Amino acid sequence: MKTLWTPWRMEHVLGTAARSRGCLFEPPGDKPFAGEQLLLYRDRLTVVLLNRFPYANGHLLVAPRRHLADITELADRENSALMAMLQHCCAILRRRLRPDGINIGLNLGETAGAGTPDHLHFHVVPRWEGDHNFMTVVADIRTIPQHIRHTFELLLPDFQELLKAENDHE
Numbered sequence: 001m002k003t004l005w006t007p008w009r010m011e012h013v014l015g016t017a018a019r020s021r022g023c024l025f026e027p028p029g030d031k032p033f034a035g036e037q038l039l040l041y042r043d044r045l046t047v048v049l050l051n052r053f054p055y056a057n058g059h060l061l062v063a064p065r066r067h068l069a070d071i072t073e074l075a076d077r078e079n080s081a082l083m084a085m086l087q088h089c090c091a092i093l094r095r096r097l098r099p100d101g102i103n104i105g106l107n108l109g110e111t112a113g114a115g116t117p118d119h120l121h122f123h124v125v126p127r128w129e130g131d132h133n134f135m136t137v138v139a140d141i142r143t144i145p146q147h148i149r150h151t152f153e154l155l156l157p158d159f160q161e162l163l164k165a166e167n168d169h170e
Ligand SMILES: [Zn+2]
Pocket: 023, 024, 025, 026, 066, 067, 068, 118, 119
């Protein structure tokens, strides 16, 4: 079975039409979560969004709060926070969506497939046995928004728990 991990394909296939003004990873305001922007989590250092153009159900985007393009620009505390957030994302996805595996990837630069090359972001993509047919399964693009909304509601409580733990810690 050939398994090809190409989350960037969806960014090309669907384009960026729905992208709002400003940076995707900096939703306006200060709220720690926001349904309209599919913002699941935001604290001082990290941001987690549900990808509006998912390669698989539960496709998360994990970014530093700071607008920076390259991995070499990350400060130590951002490195730690991002790695910890990737761990949390894996735990939450496993708990709620029961994937068989998870891909974590970083596309640096447009040539490498980054749809938003000027703000570094990790892709966290849950995988299921046989999911290489995902594109066929969701060929009816109109069904996706509802699907995404449902997944957002499913995952949000876990991220709110995380935020509470983070706030208690401070
Ligand atoms: Zn940004």
